[in-house]
Amino acid sequence: MAEINPRRAFLKGMLVSLSLLPATASARQRYSTPLTTNRLRPPGAVSEEHFVGNCIRCGRCVEVCPYRCIRPLDLRAGVNAGTPMIDVEQIPCYLCMKCVDVCPTGALRKVSQEQTRMGVAVVDIYSCVSWQEKILCRTCYSVCPFMDRAIKLEQFKPVIDERFCTGCGLCTHACPISQEAGSGKAINIEPIYARTFALPETEVSARTGDI
Amino acid sequence: MFRFNRYPWSFWRLVIQTASFALLVITPLLNFYLEFDFIQGWYQSISIGDLWFVSPLEGLERILVTRDLYGPLVVGMVLPILVALLLGRVFCGWICPINYLSELSDRLRHSVTGKKEIRDRWILPRWLLWWALVGELLVTMVVGAPVFVFLSPPGLVGRELMRVVFFHTIAVEALVVVAVLLMNLLTRRFYCRYFCPLGGLLSLLARRRHLQVVINPTSCKHCGRCDAACPLALEPQNGGGEYSQCLNCGACVDACPQESLTFLWGGKTKQ
Numbered sequence: 001m002a003e004i005n006p007r008r009a010f011l012k013g014m015l016v017s018l019s020l021l022p023a024t025a026s027a028r029q030r031y032s033t034p035l036t037t038n039r040l041r042p043p044g045a046v047s048e049e050h051f052v053g054n055c056i057r058c059g060r061c062v063e064v065c066p067y068r069c070i071r072p073l074d075l076r077a078g079v080n081a082g083t084p085m086i087d088v089e090q091i092p093c094y095l096c097m098k099c100v101d102v103c104p105t106g107a108l109r110k111v112s113q114e115q116t117r118m119g120v121a122v123v124d125i126y127s128c129v130s131w132q133e134k135i136l137c138r139t140c141y142s143v144c145p146f147m148d149r150a151i152k153l154e155q156f157k158p159v160i161d162e163r164f165c166t167g168c169g170l171c172t173h174a175c176p177i178s179q180e181a182g183s184g185k186a187i188n189i190e191p192i193y194a195r196t197f198a199l200p201e202t203e204v205s206a207r208t209g210d211i
Numbered sequence: 212m213f214r215f216n217r218y219p220w221s222f223w224r225l226v227i228q229t230a231s232f233a234l235l236v237i238t239p240l241l242n243f244y245l246e247f248d249f250i251q252g253w254y255q256s257i258s259i260g261d262l263w264f265v266s267p268l269e270g271l272e273r274i275l276v277t278r279d280l281y282g283p284l285v286v287g288m289v290l291p292i293l294v295a296l297l298l299g300r301v302f303c304g305w306i307c308p309i310n311y312l313s314e315l316s317d318r319l320r321h322s323v324t325g326k327k328e329i330r331d332r333w334i335l336p337r338w339l340l341w342w343a344l345v346g347e348l349l350v351t352m353v354v355g356a357p358v359f360v361f362l363s364p365p366g367l368v369g370r371e372l373m374r375v376v377f378f379h380t381i382a383v384e385a386l387v388v389v390a391v392l393l394m395n396l397l398t399r400r401f402y403c404r405y406f407c408p409l410g411g412l413l414s415l416l417a418r419r420r421h422l423q424v425v426i427n428p429t430s431c432k433h434c435g436r437c438d439a440a441c442p443l444a445l446e447p448q449n450g451g452g453e454y455s456q457c458l459n460c461g462a463c464v465d466a467c468p469q470e471s472l473t474f475l476w477g478g479k480t481k482q
Contacts, residue, residue: 050277053273053276053277053355055357055360056255056269056272056360057255057361058252058256058265058269058360059252059369059373060252060258062377063238063239063252063373064242064251074383074384075382075384082360082361104256104263104265104283104287105256105281105283106281106283
């Protein structure tokens with residue numbers, strides 16, 4: 001048997017133990033997330049605290065997106081530079097799910113259209129013309145890919161059902177009302193799942209039909 | 212009859228490098244204008260159909276940071292790692308766009324100034340490359356995010372070309388590529404020699420590689436032409452082809468008038 005070099009054995013042991021440190025050691029949010037209202041990760045993204053580590057900034061999701069809604073962040077985003085971002089006010093996600101298929105590192109995990117949770121739409125009832133009963137606008141209701149499930153009309157007012165809303169942003173993109181102060185529409189996507197990435201408990205029963 | 216040996220290695224290298232660089236230009240164009248996504252990506256991750264490649268260093272950083280193995284990632288890293296284990300740093304020598312641009316600028320400089328020899332002004336110890344790799348991995352672990360993935364010059368060239376095609380802009384990061392190319396004025400391949408963590412990882416894998424440049428000491432006349440030709444100044448006439456940093460680019464093989472230097476399959480590597 002070959003003689004064991006103690007220094008080499010020690011170094012190898014150190015390397016192995018280094019890579020086997022418990023995952024909780026890195027499972028903390030150290031950096032501010034670039035996600036804000038209407039600025040979302042692509043479908044199937046792992047939670048934001050793991051995303052920076054999972055994504056190798058290879059840009060293949062950017063290249064594959066047929067609607068050009070995914071854009072890479074640049075150096076100004078700090079440690080998030082190069083990671084993909086969707087600004088639904090510019091171009092929303094049409095849930096073609098191509099980006100999910102090409103991600104080589106598991107930053108975007110396989111997920112179906114219905115199970116995508118990029119965020120949830122929130123209606124601002126103070127600027128929505130239907131809620132203010134000025135005119136009968138049902139733009140968001142008409143463009144929603146899950147019509148009558150994710151957005152329902154209750155007395156001609158749009159109401160979101162968060163069990164079905166994927167946060168694709170088609171409604172935000174289509175909404176004719178722009179906020180006067182700063183950005184945003186009368187219906188906006190809030191990336192509320194970016195921290196936890198778990199389907200709500202009720203989702204399981206909602207998909208099977210018994211609520 | 213077509214004879215493979217009629218052309219020097221530098222010719223074949225130029226062909227492959229040009230094709231590799233053309234891939235970086237054509238792929239975004241095909242993706243953007245024709246939505247042809249059969250070939251995708253650049254030298255961080257490339258897919259040809261369902262054959263996926265992931266750059267070993269980027270993949271290693273991702274695994275170190277997340278402490279999590281992801282099947283497709285590991286499978287994507289296998290082929291590049293195998294190539295490095297068997298052939299050494301051929302990615303650097305034959306594919307890497309930075310090396311390609313450096314060689315093009317060398318040719319340009321040669322044709323403009325007419326000077327054949329390029330002096331290496333700063334010679335640093337070769338082991339700096341190992342520390343570049345170790346330091347980069349440590350910084351990655353400390354920061355908790357892959358660092359090289361975003362600022363790696365070989366990947367940056369591809370990303371900026373994509374950005375030009377897709378968004379008609381170029382980002383500030385492109386200055387890194389310019390800086391790396393300017394370093395060539397100081398010393399040939401200054402970045403590739405001492406600071407490229409990807410080159411460091413590939414060198415580490417290449418320590419027991421099979422393809423090597425070996426010298427026949429009996430026919431060698433010690434004219435020193437190979438030493439001048441080696442872009443990394445590894446001194447091939449003293450057996451420098453056995454160093455794991457060797458790019459296997461074949462510049463020294465071409466330069467030798469005695470044909471004392473040859474590629475040999477199955478050599479031994481100097482530690």
